[in-house]
Amino acid sequence: MFRVTKSSWDTAAEEDTLPTVPAARLVGHKGSIQAIQFTADGKYCLTGGQDRAVRLWNPTRIDPVHLQPPPKLEAGGSYPLAVIPHALSIQTYEGGYGTAVSALAIDSASSVLIASSDKVVVVTDVVTAQVKSRFHGHTGLINAVALTNGPEVYLSASYDSTVRIWDARSRTQTPIQILSDATDSVACVEVVDEQDASAQIVTASVDGKVRTYDIRMGQVHCDDVGDAVTGMALSHDGNCLAASCVDGAIRLVERETGLLLNTYASSHMAGNYALQCAMTADDAHVMSGSEDGCVVFYDLVSGKGVIHLEGHSRPTCSIACHPKRDSNSIAITTSYDGETIVWGNDKNVHNWKGRY
Numbered sequence: 172m173f174r175v176t177k178s179s180w181d182t183a184a185e186e187d188t189l190p191t192v193p194a195a196r197l198v199g200h201k202g203s204i205q206a207i208q209f210t211a212d213g214k215y216c217l218t219g220g221q222d223r224a225v226r227l228w229n230p231t232r233i234d235p236v237h238l239q240p241p242p243k244l245e246a247g248g249s250y251p252l253a254v255i256p257h258a259l260s261i262q263t264y265e266g267g268y269g270t271a272v273s274a275l276a277i278d279s280a281s282s283v284l285i286a287s288s289d290k291v292v293v294v295t296d297v298v299t300a301q302v303k304s305r306f307h308g309h310t311g312l313i314n315a316v317a318l319t320n321g322p323e324v325y326l327s328a329s330y331d332s333t334v335r336i337w338d339a340r341s342r343t344q345t346p347i348q349i350l351s352d353a354t355d356s357v358a359c360v361e362v363v364d365e366q367d368a369s370a371q372i373v374t375a376s377v378d379g380k381v382r383t384y385d386i387r388m389g390q391v392h393c394d395d396v397g398d399a400v401t402g403m404a405l406s407h408d409g410n411c412l413a414a415s416c417v418d419g420a421i422r423l424v425e426r427e428t429g430l431l432l433n434t435y436a437s438s439h440m441a442g443n444y445a446l447q448c449a450m451t452a453d454d455a456h457v458m459s460g461s462e463d464g465c466v467v468f469y470d471l472v473s474g475k476g477v478i479h480l481e482g483h484s485r486p487t488c489s490i491a492c493h494p495k496r497d498s499n500s501i502a503i504t505t506s507y508d509g510e511t512i513v514w515g516n517d518k519n520v521h522n523w524k525g526r527y
């Protein structure tokens with residue numbers, strides 16, 4: 172049974188801006204989904220799975236093929252998987268992936284998709300579904316990918332302890348640069364502040380370090396967060412970073428100073444799986460997967476677990492928050508149990524297309 176349980180609401184507005192019901196399912200992959208990414212405008216999402224495919228969805232539109240009337244959703248209710256309607260699947264990308272897709276990213280114009288297949292970066296045209304290029308060079312599994320908004324540069328972070336920077340226009344397999352400061356697997360990579368002259372690359376590694384590279388200035392800033400990092404989320408205002416660590420704690424760090432601002436560990440289980448974290452669009456809550464199958468929303472300031480999204484029977488391996496403030500209550504969770512759920516707020520999900 173899928174449901175949302177609340178520990179407490181700190182404010183009346185909080186109940187309107189966080190998920191309260193399981194609203195839809197993403198059905199189509201064979202096996203578990205390993206990566207989820209919203210498009211920049213939040214209208215669509217992409218998923219990569221063990222079945223060596225990437226799928227494009229409209230997560231807030233119900234698939235008209237599935238004619239079973241969706242249930243009336245109410246906060247506090249419990250819903251069996253069978254009554255949760257399917258979200259609309261739009262496109263499937265299968266070319267070029269020889270193994271499971273473990274990471275993906277899309278540019279701000281939703282035109283270029285990059286995804287990892289073992290040690291290879293695969294670049295695909297979103298509209299035509301044609302593979303544009305493939306980049307080889309890593310000696311270990313690629314854990315994360317990113318790209319600039321141009322998109323002129325692609326980045327890949329790997330188990331081989333490196334981040335490779337690729338020229339999107341080049342036909343060679345030689346990276347522009349290799350960042351090799353990490354002493355263990357690099358779990359995360361993000362590009363930030365690229366709208367001005369201070370473009371930065373932020374990486375997080377199992378060696379316990381978060382590194383910020385200023386490529387133009389040739390500088391790197393390193394913060395030790397105290398334990399191996401498996402997941403990372405940047406705040407939308409660019410000031411903070413949440414690092415999900417193997418010891419079970421999510422640490423909130425001020426990016427400029429490296430100061431530890433808060434720690435979240437009271438409401439989720441961790442220690443044996445690489446868990447992800449995310450931040451809501453208003454930067455008010457930190458979202459975390461859990462090894463007991465739940466997903467927890469922590470209040471950013473108080474550090475308290477506010478709500479639990481329940482129903483998955485195995486650890487939640489990938490999560491995503493909607494990128495827009497006006498859709499702050501929409502989140503997606505997927506688990507090693509093979510199920511992927513779109514969550515929403517009962518006050519607005521009834522307006523989703525195709526629901527009634």
